[in-house]
Amino acid sequence: MIDLSPTLIAAIAATFFAAGVVKGVxxxxxxxxxxxxLGALLSPLAAAGLLLVPSFVTNVWQLLAGPGFGPLARRLWPMMAAIVAGTALGAAWLASGDTGxxxxxxxxxxxxxxxxxxxARQxxxxxxxxPWLSPLIGGATGLVTGGTGVFVIPAVPYLQALGLAKDDLIQVLGLxxxxxTLALAAGLGARGAFSPETLGASAAAVVPALAGMxxxxxxxxxxxxxAFRRWFLVGLLLLGLEMAIRPLL
Known part of the structure; x- marks a missing residue:
């Protein structure tokens, strides 16, 4: 359970607004x-719980915006199935509450x-x-998702390497x-790893996220x-370095 003080509520709202701006750009x-x-302010488990509803809403919006859902889903369903399986396994680590x-x-x-x-080059x-690489990438992405709450490695570089048209790439990233997001919610929920209060706060975070988008x-x-994306990545790199070494200090 998260102790939602006024200061923390303001920080969460500002975080989701900023994250929405990045997604919008x-x-x-x-x-x-x-x-x-949020992982710098809370435990990764608490941060993942807050992420679920805004991530689901904004990504469904992105998923439904393109024209090619059916063909993309048929092409990449083995990867999506492997993401679900990998996340189910990896969620045990995140749900353990071992924050270090x-x-x-x-x-x-x-x-x-x-x-x-x-x-990296494209x-x-x-x-x-x-056909055989997609499930491997999906399984690896699921393990990272379940263990850290981050959905992007190695799925995003892999999907970018498939040579999809711009609209198809945006849509398949949404997929x-x-x-x-759904697999992480199911994995954490099955382990009783978040409370109704956390889900309520996550639902409330949709508003600043959409405003930011x-x-x-x-x-x-x-x-x-x-240029925006480059400076965003530099900031993300520095934040990740700090988080990686923080438990060692």
């Missing part, structure tokens, strides 16, 4: 920003995502290996994040999304 990043910032290792793991996941996105997955979409026309 770049098309992704809300769960990653929310877990990174989970904070370090969350920090490492943030560092890995930010560093890869900043430094990859390409040959169609012949996709992956929606499946990950709206503001981010307006900002997109005024700033360079590439």
């Amino acid at each position: 770049t098309g992704m990043g809300l769960p990653t920003v929310a877990m990174g910032v 290792p989970t904070t370090t793991a969350l920090g490492c996941a943030l560092v890995a995502y930010a560093a890869f996105t900043l430094l 990859l390409a997955v040959p169609p012949r290996i996709e 992956s994040f929606t499946v990950s 709206w503001a981010g979409q307006k900002m997109r026309a005024l700033i360079s999304p590439q």
